[in-house]
Amino acid sequence: MSGSWLPGDFPNLSAADHEITSAASRLYNCIAWAAGDTQRWWWPDDPRIGYGYWPPGVVREETLNAFIAAYRTLNYHPCSGPDLEKGFEKIALYVDLIGVPTHAARQLPNGYWTSKLGDFEDIEHKTLDCLNGQLYGSPVIYLRRRRSS
Amino acid sequence: MPDSRIDFSDIPESTEAELKRAVRVGRPKIGRTKGSAAQVASPRNTLRPRWDQAEFRHLVRTWKNERRATSSSVMIAMHPAYQRIIGLGLPAVPLILAELRRELDHWFWALKAITGEDPVPPERRGNMKEMAEIWLEWGRQRGYVR
Numbered sequence: 001m002s003g004s005w006l007p008g009d010f011p012n013l014s015a016a017d018h019e020i021t022s023a024a025s026r027l028y029n030c031i032a033w034a035a036g037d038t039q040r041w042w043w044p045d046d047p048r049i050g051y052g053y054w055p056p057g058v059v060r061e062e063t064l065n066a067f068i069a070a071y072r073t074l075n076y077h078p079c080s081g082p083d084l085e086k087g088f089e090k091i092a093l094y095v096d097l098i099g100v101p102t103h104a105a106r107q108l109p110n111g112y113w114t115s116k117l118g119d120f121e122d123i124e125h126k127t128l129d130c131l132n133g134q135l136y137g138s139p140v141i142y143l144r145r146r147r148s149s
Numbered sequence: 150m151p152d153s154r155i156d157f158s159d160i161p162e163s164t165e166a167e168l169k170r171a172v173r174v175g176r177p178k179i180g181r182t183k184g185s186a187a188q189v190a191s192p193r194n195t196l197r198p199r200w201d202q203a204e205f206r207h208l209v210r211t212w213k214n215e216r217r218a219t220s221s222s223v224m225i226a227m228h229p230a231y232q233r234i235i236g237l238g239l240p241a242v243p244l245i246l247a248e249l250r251r252e253l254d255h256w257f258w259a260l261k262a263i264t265g266e267d268p269v270p271p272e273r274r275g276n277m278k279e280m281a282e283i284w285l286e287w288g289r290q291r292g293y294v295r
Contacts, residue, residue, distance in 0.1 A: 051257035062221070118216070
């Protein structure tokens with residue numbers, strides 16, 4: 001089964017790399033999905049014109065620091081890398097060529113990653129790099145928190 | 150400076166024939182203003198769309214078909230077709246609300262931009278279903294949604 005996204009969005013994503021794990025939905029996006037929220041569209045847009053949810057008290061700007069601060073409200077903190085660590089769940093943050101955050105992926109207990117692709121489907125993907133490209137850029141920072149038992 | 154103090158001595162006086170051919174400029178002293186400029190500015194013409202529903206639907210299709218897999222509401226709203234829909238102005242609001250009722254989508258930016266209103270309270274921001282319901286109710290109250 002192929003996803004609803006435009007083929008050119010993920011030139012490095014092969015059928016062997018991923019599995020679609022949900023139907024397409026406009027209720028939530030990747031930032032929300034990584035945070036465990038399937039009811040809201042998270043984005044730090046200007047509230048005078050935008051409509052995204054952003055955690056109260058966190059600066060609403062499209063910067064890596066603002067995204068890190070948003071996940072900090074859920075007890076995620078920067079860590080050294082994406083490797084699977086027992087007892088921790090991790091989030092990888094992607095930025096584009098000019099450093100604007102574009103995507104968040106959450107690590108699964110098996111070491112694979114789960115991503116919501118815009119307002120299309122959720123996928124489980126084996127590596128972070130398979131989403132690299134012009135649209136998402138590449139992952140640049142990793143956050144972790146203790147996995148709840 | 151009053152006209153009486155301006156030196157017009159180097160400007161030759163107009164002949165009778167030239168004065169007859171001349172066109173008055175500025176606002177008439179009596180009577181109602183006529184002319185194309187006044188008609189363009191009338192409320193009736195301001196609200197009359199210079200586009201048809203087919204153009205609106207074409208823009209909607211283009212925006213949806215060219216949607217990237219992005220989470221950025223900014224990127225979604227900056228699509229050229231979406232920007233052109235905003236440019237259609239107030240007459241597009243009933244069509245946008247009908248689209249929103251037909252299929253949940255990212256219409257909130259356009260609705261805010263066109264109407265200058267935001268009926269969504271901050272605590273509901275981001276909840277796509279609730280925002281849609283609030284905007285549809287806003288439209289019903291104003292007669293935009295049947």
